[in-house]
Amino acid sequence: MKARTRFWLLCILALIVFPFSSVTAQESGPVYVVQPGDTLTAIALIFGTTVEALVVANNIDDPSLLIPGMELIIPGYEEISGVLTIREIGYGETLSSLSFRYGVPSESLAHLNRVISPGRIYAGQPLILVETESDIPALLKDSLLLPRIGESKLELAVRTGTSPWSLTTLSQTEIRMWVVPGIPLVVPGGGQWAGALPHPILSVEVEPLPAVQGRTTVVRLELNQPGWVEGHLEDRRLNFFPLDSHQWVALQGIHALADPGLYDLEVQLYTSEGGEMTFAFSQPVRVREGGYGFETINGVPAETIDPGVVEPEEEMVASLLSPATPQRYWEDAFQFPSDYYTDSFVSVFGTRRSYNYGAYHYYHTGLDFYGSGVPILTPSPGRVVFTGSLAVRGNATYIDHGWGVYSGYFHQSEIYVSEGDFVDTGQVIGKVGGTGRSTGPHLHWEIWVGGVPVDPLEWVEKVFP
Ligand SMILES: [Zn+2]
Structure with missing residues (x-):
């Protein structure tokens, strides 16, 4: 075969093997599952992309035909993989704690949510999160699983409704669990659990979230050890009372005419009543309209x-x-x-x-x-x-x-x-x-x-x- 013929044959072969990439759908990136009522325009708006980019990334022939349940690749976030979900975050959650819980770098979460000030993430804020197929068990995604003083792995398993087996599995995979109060979870590389509510607060629940004008808000705190709890919602002092040695609760009405928006919820922990303050944490909580006539x-x-x-x-x-x-x-x-x-x-x-x-x-x-x-x-x-x-x-x-x-x-x-x-x-x-x-x-x-x-x-x- 002449050299020139061989050259052209190679060119044709190359075109067959490597077709024009511009007409193929994108293969990597996070996936969004289309919900009833979604439109391409709305989806593009939520994820900071364009309808054209969505059409190209997903090889969509007819943009008007969007079927609920359909999986769409969201372009522009090639560094992320998994299924994108939107949920309102709880009190005490920060970009770093969410990063740990979802196994996604906090920079990626900031990028996805176009967050400029990570310090101003508020309780009740809807955030785009990524469900990955990592080995992190669901219970870790759903709650802060922190052991109490002197609690064995078996007791922790019973209290959290999980099995000692799964906790053992945990310690053998990417997360190692230490039954040491204060340093409950250690990830490889020496990084510590990055939740915003460290020892000795196990969890803070605010219900409902967002809080609602004219409704009762319940703030529940679970402690790792006995202590005395105080708190404020903006300038109103909360009435915290103990349910038992580890659980405290405060009930607070939200004024029916309170402006919808962000209100600082601060919790403080003392060694005892009138004792030394050991911990204080503050995060804004959203209050929404009550829809009154x-x-x-x-x-x-x-x-x-x-x-x-x-x-x-x-x-x-x-x-x-x-x-x-x-x-x-x-x-x-x-x-x-x-x-x-x-x-x-x-x-x-x-x-x-x-x-x-x-x-x-x-x-x-x-x-x-x-x-x-x-x-x-x-x-x-x-x-x-x-x-x-x-x-x-x-x-x-x-x-x-x-x-x-x-x-x-x-x-x-x-x-x-x-x-x-x-x-x-x-x-x-x-x-x-x-x-x-x-x-x-x-x-x-x-x-x-x-x-x-x-x-x-x-x-x-x-x-x-
Ligand atoms: Zn009346």
């Missing part, structure tokens, strides 16, 4: 919307309801304080209110029930801390349920209890009337948590904490 109420007595009357009464009530009794009197969900309700309420919690054609400066701080002269029933055990006649509330009763939780009953026609009385679930404490700021007889029922009124319905629907 608007209503107009006209014809209430003028003095009940006079700031000179309203403000002193609000201050008196706020100071009455600010102490947190260390004893918790309730064990179950609260009951409705009235048998007289059908499936609707006169007015629900959180509604923005205008009185007598005024501006929407007010909001409804409780739940209203129909009925005139019907009995008012104690929803849960507690101690009566106030009975009396107030301009706005009319004849009112407040009950302390412990742990900073109080309930209030307004517009009563009759009051049957006195300050200091201990009342039990179902006990009749008075009768429904129309006294105070009211346009007709009804029962207004409130629940306050940590000095803030919250939606009473959630206290009927679930058992706190």
Whole structure:
């Protein structure tokens, strides 16, 4: 064969073996599983790419045909492999702890999420994460698995619901576990567990996350060793109480008119009550809107919307309801304080209110029930801390349920209890009337948590904490 012919044959062969790369789909990179309702434009926006790049990387013929469950390679992140998921991160999670948990470099997570300030990752923030097929067991991805002082591998296995076998397997793979308090997990290369909540806090749970306007937030702390816990949500001091020697819990209402956004949640650990502070950690938590409506109420007595009357009464009530009794009197969900309700309420919690054609400066701080002269029933055990006649509330009763939780009953026609009385679930404490700021007889029922009124319905629907 002549040299020239051989040259052309080689050229043709080369084209067969190495086709033009521009028409082939990309083969590496992270994968996103298409969800119902997704569009290419939305996916491109989430992952900081373009529709054109997605079309090329995935060899898509018809961009309008996007089937849920379809796997798309996301271009631009060739250094990452695995399935991309989006979830709201928990309190105490940082880019480095997520990097460890998901087995993905924190630079890659920062790149994926276009995070500029890794220090400002907030609890409740939706982040793009990567589920890899690494050997890290699911339990490590789901929780901070940290041993307590003196806890053996077997005890740790029992407490965390895993098997001693899987913990042994763990120690033989990429992660070695040391049953030494404070240095719970050591990765090869000498790098230590990079969670933002080090020894001696095992975990901090914030529920719900994001927190919601007008709802009760539960902050739960699990400790590695006995200690004393304090905390603040922005400038409001949290009422932490121990459940046992290792678990602490605080209940805090989020104001119904609080601006949606980020609020700093700080936890501090002391050796004992009044002792030395050993640890402090702060991270912003997101508060979202409660989705409340608007209503107009006209014809209430003028003095009940006079700031000179309203403000002193609000201050008196706020100071009455600010102490947190260390004893918790309730064990179950609260009951409705009235048998007289059908499936609707006169007015629900959180509604923005205008009185007598005024501006929407007010909001409804409780739940209203129909009925005139019907009995008012104690929803849960507690101690009566106030009975009396107030301009706005009319004849009112407040009950302390412990742990900073109080309930209030307004517009009563009759009051049957006195300050200091201990009342039990179902006990009749008075009768429904129309006294105070009211346009007709009804029962207004409130629940306050940590000095803030919250939606009473959630206290009927679930058992706190
Ligand atoms: Zn009301």
